[in-house]
Amino acid sequence: MPARGDHDARRRDVSQAVWEVLAANGFGGLTLRAVAARMGASTGLLTHYFPSKKALVRHALEVAQEHTQGRDRLPAEGEGLPGLRAALLDVMPLTPESAAMNRVWVSFWDAALSDDELAATELRRYERWRDMLRPHVDAALRLGQLPADADPDDLVATAAGFGHGLVVQALFDPARFPPERQIRLVDDFIALLARRPHPTG
Amino acid sequence: MPARGDHDARRRDVSQAVWEVLAANGFGGLTLRAVAARMGASTGLLTHYFPSKKALVRHALEVAQEHTQGRDRLPAEGEGLPGLRAALLDVMPLTPESAAMNRVWVSFWDAALSDDELAATELRRYERWRDMLRPHVDAALRLGQLPADADPDDLVATAAGFGHGLVVQALFDPARFPPERQIRLVDDFIALLARRPHPTG
DNA sequence: TTTCGCGTACCAAACGTTTGTTATGTATCT
């Protein structure tokens, strides 16, 4: 029984267990008893650190958010489009860990669709992700890697949509979307963006 | 009390109520009592027509599938890319009804992620959607609207991913993704595909 | 024509289980 007396660390332990249950069972299978069992503890421990399930979930999502942002990222091998490529590959379920993380977020959408507070959280999460793509799009525009008349906001939304859409397909059909193909699809998408506009009619 | 004695019609009524509850509360909020209340009936009615909740959900999804395939579609204003455009716009949440339908399917992902049978259903559903996009991609290739060396399977997967990714963004952020912008984004995406390959380095 | 028997359709209620939450007890630290 580690970290006895370390309040914050214990809360993080609990959040980690919440995350693991979510990855295994989705939001529909997230119960206090399942979390407690995963920790080898009792529900009393959970209520000792969190006043309610909602507070628990809220904190777990915050921790997950930090974890998502803090984890290792593919180094951008260049400015502009190469950076965009790296940012997209960064969210793809290329590893089991990343797949588990994506499963949680996709599962989260169900909960968010019928809970205003969670919906707001999801909205902010999406904004944050687009904000991560945006610098690369801006740089690509500046470097002339994209048509000068393109709308950066629209490009970011398109890239974000493409990425998440690919994530969902890969989650449900890993056989048809192995890592190599995911990478290839991202590369082809980047190449698509890089093409020069159709010269004439 | 209509349709007494009409077994199949009654089952369809039940499925419709299931669908409405799903649209309102998501899979997490789908309970027999909620379905019964929506119908103004008792849970006994539900179990009379379906042996279990799982069977009920299964049938509701089948009905929904037929409904999805049978509804009005935007006419393809041309072969190839215009057809692809129409097919993509067809799934976008441009109307409240379409938004409700998309909410159900996105919500469904959570349930499918932790249930093998539902996961298989979702896999088939995705295949079906890609199959709807494929003829248009093939036609576009045939008509020279796309680079001849492009892989049709990859193009279809890319378009499907883009479409669903856009759906999710629009569902959670309708203010930032009003119908006009959704249409514009689809148009720009089609235009992206239509561009000629970059002539030289 | 009436009446009986029986299957279908459905409601109301209750079943056992699981849920989130709360109360109580008991070590362990300060």
Next chain:
DNA sequence: AGATACATAACAAACGTTTGGTACGCGAAA
């Protein structure tokens, strides 16, 4: 001694499912 950190147990509510019963429709028997 008193606060902290839990486990244990109980709680009401909600869940899917089961049960007992009522009302109805209809072919066969009287």
